[in-house]
Amino acid sequence: MTPLLDARDVQVRYGSLAALAGVDLSIHDGQRHALIGPNGAGKTTLLNVIAGATRPQRGTVVFGGRDVGRLGPAARARRGINRIHQRPAVFSTLTATENVVVAALPRVIPQRRWRPGGRRRAAQHRAGPLLEQMGLADVASVPAGHLAHGQRRQLEIAMALAGRPRLLLLDEPAAGLSATEVGRLVELLRALPRAVAVLLVEHRLDLVYALADTVTVLRDGQRLAAGTPDEIRTSPLVRQAYADGVA
Amino acid sequence: MRNEVIRWGRGGVAALVLVGLVVAPWVVDDYTTAILARTLALALVGVSVALLTGVAGMPTLGQTAPYAAGAYACAVLGSRISDVGVVQVAVAAGAGAALAALTVPLVVHARGVIVLMITLAVGELVVTVLGRWRSVTGGTDGLAGIPAVRPFWGLPVLATDQARYLYTLVVAATLVGAVLLLLRTRAGLLLRAGRDDETRLRASGHRVPLLVSGAHVAAGAIAGAAGSLLVVAQQYISPADFGFDTSALLLLGVVIGGTASVGGALVGAALVIAARDWLFGVLPGHAPLVLGALFVATVYLLPSGVDRARLRPRPTDVPPVHPDRPAVREHAGAAPELRT
Numbered sequence: 041m042t043p044l045l046d047a048r049d050v051q052v053r054y055g056s057l058a059a060l061a062g063v064d065l066s067i068h069d070g071q072r073h074a075l076i077g078p079n080g081a082g083k084t085t086l087l088n089v090i091a092g093a094t095r096p097q098r099g100t101v102v103f104g105g106r107d108v109g110r111l112g113p114a115a116r117a118r119r120g121i122n123r124i125h126q127r128p129a130v131f132s133t134l135t136a137t138e139n140v141v142v143a144a145l146p147r148v149i150p151q152r153r154w155r156p157g158g159r160r161r162a163a164q165h166r167a168g169p170l171l172e173q174m175g176l177a178d179v180a181s182v183p184a185g186h187l188a189h190g191q192r193r194q195l196e197i198a199m200a201l202a203g204r205p206r207l208l209l210l211d212e213p214a215a216g217l218s219a220t221e222v223g224r225l226v227e228l229l230r231a232l233p234r235a236v237a238v239l240l241v242e243h244r245l246d247l248v249y250a251l252a253d254t255v256t257v258l259r260d261g262q263r264l265a266a267g268t269p270d271e272i273r274t275s276p277l278v279r280q281a282y283a284d285g286v287a
Numbered sequence: 288m289r290n291e292v293i294r295w296g297r298g299g300v301a302a303l304v305l306v307g308l309v310v311a312p313w314v315v316d317d318y319t320t321a322i323l324a325r326t327l328a329l330a331l332v333g334v335s336v337a338l339l340t341g342v343a344g345m346p347t348l349g350q351t352a353p354y355a356a357g358a359y360a361c362a363v364l365g366s367r368i369s370d371v372g373v374v375q376v377a378v379a380a381g382a383g384a385a386l387a388a389l390t391v392p393l394v395v396h397a398r399g400v401i402v403l404m405i406t407l408a409v410g411e412l413v414v415t416v417l418g419r420w421r422s423v424t425g426g427t428d429g430l431a432g433i434p435a436v437r438p439f440w441g442l443p444v445l446a447t448d449q450a451r452y453l454y455t456l457v458v459a460a461t462l463v464g465a466v467l468l469l470l471r472t473r474a475g476l477l478l479r480a481g482r483d484d485e486t487r488l489r490a491s492g493h494r495v496p497l498l499v500s501g502a503h504v505a506a507g508a509i510a511g512a513a514g515s516l517l518v519v520a521q522q523y524i525s526p527a528d529f530g531f532d533t534s535a536l537l538l539l540g541v542v543i544g545g546t547a548s549v550g551g552a553l554v555g556a557a558l559v560i561a562a563r564d565w566l567f568g569v570l571p572g573h574a575p576l577v578l579g580a581l582f583v584a585t586v587y588l589l590p591s592g593v594d595r596a597r598l599r600p601r602p603t604d605v606p607p608v609h610p611d612r613p614a615v616r617e618h619a620g621a622a623p624e625l626r627t
């Protein structure tokens with residue numbers, strides 16, 4: 041079976057620093073793939089390469105059987121790669137609902153094409169339930185800039201989901217969330233349709249083990265290990281990497 | 288509740304201003320009426336500046352370029368082909384849009400100060416061309432004796448200052464209404480979103496360059512239409528009407544009025560133009576200095592303009608998180624788990 045996403049030999053350099061030194065990563069349909077590693081390992085950089093926000097100096101990214109290396113982030117989003125950023129990125133003067141509407145617009149199909157405002161209405165229909173799911177129904181009409189940090193992160197998750205992703209890239213979705221919010225997040229990710237593949241960058245290993253079926257470990261821009269959560273948990277190599285990275 | 292009151296209050300003020308504008312020509316003399324008509328044209332250009340600067344977040348100093356294109360297109364049309372107002376407005380808007388479309392490739396990928404510099408250069412280039420292309424534009428002397436307009440086929444020509452003023456008022460009000468409607472559509476929502484965070488807009492799959500181009504062309508059309516109103520108001524145009532000082536004043540007016548609000552931009556632009564005309568009389572030669580000082584004071588004291596100064600609370604504080612380096616705290620718990 042050809043994977044949904046196949047990134048090969050990805051290399052990103054910042055001056056003399058190799059943020060990614062030839063990394064391979066493939067994700068299959070419906071997979072829950074976690075990407076872990078110490079600070080500065082290159083996790084966010086790899087997400088940026090997959091989403092099209094960073095051009096690698098070398099390497100290919102194939103998504104849905106097509107080389108998307110030349111496409112920008114917008115074109116990739118329209119093909120089904122949606123993401124949340126490590127630092128929540130939302131439209132601060134727009135209300136929570138408007139944020140989700142904007143995110144939903146590129147991929148909604150209006151019921152009647154020729155009716156003015158049809159797309160917007162269709163997007164509005166998607167926004168309500170998503171905000172509800174993320175526990176944001178009460179603040180639906182509050183400008184996103186006035187939301188608390190954790191709420192903004194949840195809003196961005198709602199936005200990523202509004203884009204009907206085939207591949208959802210989550211960069212530390214639990215950072216800054218309260219215990220209740222983390223619980224809701226785990227529930228939500230578990231309930232995602234199997235048609236959606238997830239690439240999860242997360243430092244909280246309890247969440248990784250709860251959600252992922254495959255784990256890739258990065259360190260210093262290289263893939264250190266990959267396997268099932270059990271294999272990774274017991275790998276001496278990985279323990280060593282983390283011990284070094286934190287020390 | 289409080290927002291309701293503010294909304295009603297604003298609606299009331301807008302209605303009062305509109306009534307005042309309608310009765311103005313019967314209250315003031317002809318000279319002032321003509322000046323008011325010209326100010327309306329400039330305020331409409333101010334709206335196009337606000338559309339780019341405030342709504343879309345792309346400050347511009349070049350809206351005098353499509354304004355001039357619209358004015359000259361209208362003047363040539365009015366002198367040689369048609370004195371019908373709707374035709375003139377449409378052709379002027381088309382000329383403004385076309386000029387904006389020509390310059391879009393220069394600005395579509397630039398942002399911020401770079402755009403200010405590019406648009407400024409385009410504006411100056413247009414003024415230079417107007418001064419040189421004598422056969423069409425009359426050079427630095429400009430075009431005079433442009434025939435009076437008739438609003439619609441079959442209607443009489445507008446022979447008085449009052450009538451011409453009311454014509455500019457109706458056209459300007461209609462176009463401002465159209466802009467306000469536009470801002471309520473999907474396009475308006477996306478423009479505001481782009482001002483907030485363009486990267487996020489791209490990440491959601493929106494074609495940002497298309498949006499930016501569309502905003503420039505739409506703003507160009509509005510400025511072009513405003514150019515046709517200037518022709519009606521003055522019946523005379525020259526390159527001096529479209530100089531850098533006009534661009535700077537309009538940006539100043541829009542900043543004073545509150546960049547994100549069309550109503551604020553209208554009031555701000557009108558006030559600044561009126562202030563310039565008044566200062567020109569009382570402090571000959573010093574008007575630019577006073578307006579410059581006003582600009583600096585505005586930008587420092589009221590970052591979001593008069594319209595918003597007291598209405599918008601500051602966003603709640605974000606914990607300082609570097610984009611690529613989140614608070615270490617969040618990570619501390621992770622690693623030890625692996626070691627256990």
Ligand SMILES: Nc1ncnc2c1ncn2[C@@H]1O[C@H](COP(=O)(O)OP(=O)(O)OP(=O)(O)O)[C@@H](O)[C@H]1O
Pocket residue numbers: 054057058059077078079080081082083084085086126611612613
């Ligand atoms: N735009 C940039 N310019 C220069 N260096 C960068 C840039 N972006 C990332 N880096 C560097 O590349 C390396 C990898 O960064 P990256 O953000 O991908 O790490 P990460 O694994 O996401 O770390 P964290 O867990 O802290 O988020 C780091 O050393 C970082 O400093």
Ligand SMILES: [Mg+2]
Pocket residue numbers: 083084085126211611
């Ligand atoms: Mg990161």
